[in-house]
Amino acid sequence: xxxxxxxxxxxxxxxxxxxxxxxxxxxxxxxxxxxxxxxxxxxxxxxxxxxxxxxxxxxxxxxxxxxxxxxxxxxxxxxxxxxxxxxxxxxxxxxxxxxxxxxxxxxxxxxxxxxxxxxxxxxxxxxxxxxxxxxxxxxxxxxxxxxxxxxxxxxxxxxxxxxxxxxxxxxxxxxxxxxxxxxxxxxxxxxxxxxxxxxxxxxxxxxxxxxxxxxxxxxxxxxxxxxxxxxxxxxxxxxxxxxxxxxxxxxxxxxxxxxxxxxxxxxxxxxxxxxxxxxxxxxxxxxxxxxxxxxxxxxxxxxxxxxxxxxxxxxxxxxxxxxxxxxxxxxxxxxxxxxxxxxxxxxxxxxxxxxxxxxxxxxxxxxxxxxxxxxxxxxx
Amino acid sequence: xxxxxxxxxxxxxxxxxxxxxxxxxxxxxxxxxxxxxxxxxxxxxxxxxxxxxxxxxxxxxxxxxxxxxxxxxxxxxxxxxxxxxxxxxxxxxxxxxxxxxxxxxxxxxxxxxxxxxxxxxxxxxxxxxxxxxxxxxxxxxxxxxxxxxxxxxxxxxxxxxxxxxxxxxxxxxxxxxxxxxxxxxxxxxxxxxxxxxxxxxxxxxxxxxxxxxxxxxxxxxxxxxxxxxxxxxxxxxxxxxxxxxxxxxxxxxxxxxxxxxxxxxxxxxxxxxxxxxxxxxxxxxxxxxxxxxxxxxxxxxxxxxxxxxxxxxxxxxx
Numbered sequence: 104x105x106x107x108x109x110x111x112x113x114x115x116x117x118x119x120x121x122x123x124x125x126x127x128x129x130x131x132x133x134x135x136x137x138x139x140x141x142x143x144x145x146x147x148x149x150x151x152x153x154x155x156x157x158x159x160x161x162x163x164x165x166x167x168x169x170x171x172x173x174x175x176x177x178x179x180x181x182x183x184x185x186x187x188x189x190x191x192x193x194x195x196x197x198x199x200x201x202x203x204x205x206x207x208x209x210x211x212x213x214x215x216x217x218x219x220x221x222x223x224x225x226x227x228x229x230x231x232x233x234x235x236x237x238x239x240x241x242x243x244x245x246x247x248x249x250x251x252x253x254x255x256x257x258x259x260x261x262x263x264x265x266x267x268x269x270x271x272x273x274x275x276x277x278x279x280x281x282x283x284x285x286x287x288x289x290x291x292x293x294x295x296x297x298x299x300x301x302x303x304x305x306x307x308x309x310x311x312x313x314x315x316x317x318x319x320x321x322x323x324x325x326x327x328x329x330x331x332x333x334x335x336x337x338x339x340x341x342x343x344x345x346x347x348x349x350x351x352x353x354x355x356x357x358x359x360x361x362x363x364x365x366x367x368x369x370x371x372x373x374x375x376x377x378x379x380x381x382x383x384x385x386x387x388x389x390x391x392x393x394x395x396x397x398x399x400x401x402x403x404x405x406x407x408x409x410x411x412x413x414x415x416x417x418x419x420x421x422x423x424x425x426x427x428x429x430x431x432x433x434x435x436x437x438x439x440x441x442x443x444x445x446x447x448x449x450x451x452x453x454x455x456x457x458x459x460x461x462x463x464x465x466x467x468x469x470x471x472x473x474x475x476x477x478x479x480x481x482x483x
Numbered sequence: 484x485x486x487x488x489x490x491x492x493x494x495x496x497x498x499x500x501x502x503x504x505x506x507x508x509x510x511x512x513x514x515x516x517x518x519x520x521x522x523x524x525x526x527x528x529x530x531x532x533x534x535x536x537x538x539x540x541x542x543x544x545x546x547x548x549x550x551x552x553x554x555x556x557x558x559x560x561x562x563x564x565x566x567x568x569x570x571x572x573x574x575x576x577x578x579x580x581x582x583x584x585x586x587x588x589x590x591x592x593x594x595x596x597x598x599x600x601x602x603x604x605x606x607x608x609x610x611x612x613x614x615x616x617x618x619x620x621x622x623x624x625x626x627x628x629x630x631x632x633x634x635x636x637x638x639x640x641x642x643x644x645x646x647x648x649x650x651x652x653x654x655x656x657x658x659x660x661x662x663x664x665x666x667x668x669x670x671x672x673x674x675x676x677x678x679x680x681x682x683x684x685x686x687x688x689x690x691x692x693x694x695x696x697x698x699x700x701x702x703x704x705x706x707x708x709x710x711x712x713x714x715x716x717x718x719x720x721x722x723x724x725x726x727x728x729x730x731x732x733x734x735x736x737x738x739x740x741x742x743x744x745x746x747x748x749x750x751x752x753x754x755x756x757x758x759x760x761x762x763x764x765x766x767x768x769x770x771x772x773x774x775x776x777x778x779x780x781x782x783x784x785x786x787x788x789x790x791x792x793x794x795x796x797x798x799x800x801x
Contacts, residue, residue, distance in 0.1 A: 166665040299753040329522040330692065334736050334747035356666065359738040363747055386740065400670035402695035404737050406718035410681065410700060412674045417667055420635050 105472045108457035108465045110154040117350045119154035123187035125177045145424050147173040149374035160351040162365030170374040171354045175320040190216035200229035235311035239323040241303035245295040252291040282309045301332040320352045370394050373432045380464035390466045392439040485511040490547035492533045499758040503529040505710040514684045518701030526710040527690045531656045574647040575656040581639035584631040590642045591627030597649040616645040637668035656688045706730050709765040716791035726793040
């Protein structure tokens with residue numbers, strides 16, 4: 104009988120998330136309100152659980168609209184969840200700063216994790232220093248009217264780091280050296296449009312790094328860059344990770360890339376994790392029908408399979424995240440469901456939890472356990 | 484069927500002349516798929532626009548020959564080109580075209596327009612043909628009455644492909660036909676292109692930055708860098724025996740889903756400014772094998788094996 108995945112923190116855990124849900128309300132027309140139609144929600148993140156260890160690169164992968172970016176933003180409290188917990192283990196620095204502004208966090212486990220989903224927004228500022236984000240679009244995420252210097256000075260001013268202008272200048276020069284924009288003096292007075300895509304993304308990384316964070320959510324940091332320079336940016340990110348003992352959440356749609364970068368990976372579909380585990384194990388031995396379909400669709404730079412039609416074990420299109428299908432949400436597209444009559448009744452009625460099929464490899468599919476077994480486990 | 488000789492397309496901007504395509508030559512046989520690969524700004528899309536003579540101003544085709552079915556179509560008047568060649572003989576799936584569908588017309592009307600204008604069909608005749616075309620690209624003909632916003636990205640892309648095929652041209656240019664699509668939909672569109680190519684014995688010029696997609700379809704591959712062809716050969720030659728340092732760098736930078744995890748390589752630096760390209764080889768400033776002649780003189784084109792051409796001094800020396 105398989106185990107059900109429940110995030111269990113240990114002394115290495117930096118962040119864990121349990122049953123996280125982020126819904127966005129759909130705008131209602133006047134008539135909807137008058138007729139008292141129930142409000143509708145986009146279920147962007149709908150019951151996600153995972154845990155991230157210190158120094159790890161945790162991948163969140165899936166197609167557009169699967170909720171991977173919203174998950175990343177929710178962990179940083181850039182978007183507020185409607186339910187679930189986001190547990191973060193603060194460093195001493197953060198605890199001291201919280202104390203200074205009169206916030207006394209409640210620890211939710213023996214490792215002194217704090218549920219940051221419930222922190223009032225006025226106490227969030229010190230937390231922002233700990234958790235930073237690298238954005239997908241280096242063309243859109245830098246203010247075009249600011250010079251590199253001003254872009255990088257802004258977070259320092261906001262967080263009151265560096266008493267004097269000279270101190271801030273030194274910090275900025277140092278961070279530019281860290282991201283290898285050298286000599287820094289040459290870049291300080293440039294505007295974003297005077298930089299190449301790779302250089303802009305370096306500025307984005309420098310901005311995240313400036314506040315000495317511990318945890319960084321990188322949202323497709325290389326997808327807008329040309330292939331030949333992607334590896335350069337990734338190498339820089341990995342180098343910085345080692346040097347400053349950072350922990351990454353790496354959001355990507357590119358599974359081949361994830362194989363090089365991520366230690367563990369979670370495959371998302373329509374707001375939920377369908378498969379999670381060691382990256383190589385998940386990608387080399389995918390167990391969920393959706394992961395299998397995704398992998399079968401990825402082209403390889405090898406001309407031997409030229410003009411052969413790819414078999415894609417998936418049908419239809421992603422349904423709307425407003426009306427999520429009952430039971431397993433992948434069922435309407437699942438080819439395995441059509442073929443496996445003995446599990447169909449489960450798929451139609453019960454949402455499968457993440458079950459441990461092999462060590463550190465979790466799958467959310469009724470092929471690997473029955474609802475009866477799950478109910479019994481939950482009772483225990 | 485198509486031979487491009489020394490094509491030059493320049494953009495005359497206020498900041499100077501941008502040599503987007505600077506002396507490109509290749510050949511395409513009937514029923515063959517040619518892939519043109521390169522990074523953004525290498526001139527691959529401009530090459531495509533040049534082939535159907537739709538280079539947007541301030542761009543101009545300044546030199547070269549486009550020999551199509553035995554005659555130089557650059558010499559035709561614009562009127563003759565529009566009547567005889569564009570869309571009837573050479574059509575194109577434009578990059579991002581699925582977002583350029585007219586939102587206030589049904590997709591059936593939009594495809595029918597092509598047929599009514601070029602073949603002088605009546606609306607009824609055209610609609611009959613539209614149903615056939617939709618079926619061909621895997622869309623239920625009943626969807627002809629749908630508006631673009633009612634369709635998913637993948638279906639809109641199919642509509643755009645149906646438009647390109649409306650006049651059954653012998654050559655279709657597909658410029659990044661799957662960018663902005665998810666990987667499953669991308670695979671479906673690639674399957675569709677493979678099937679259509681086989682069934683109609685079309686020639687396709689597939690333009691993309693993604694070498695993996697080119698490996699899926701193309702018999703011949705052109706690698707472009709900064710407005711020039713750096714390497715040209717069969718897919719086997721390019722993928723299994725790449726000779727130009729740029730091609731090698733590109734292939735080594737692609738993460739793979741199978742096999743050992745080697746260190747991903749990258750090519751340091753950025754492509755040159757095409758209004759002021761470096762002297763000599765345009766790749767020289769980023770090339771780790773750079774030696775004496777590279778930044779002085781342009782490298783000659785060397786045939787390293789039958790049908791495999793490389794423009795690099797490393798080979799010229801041998």
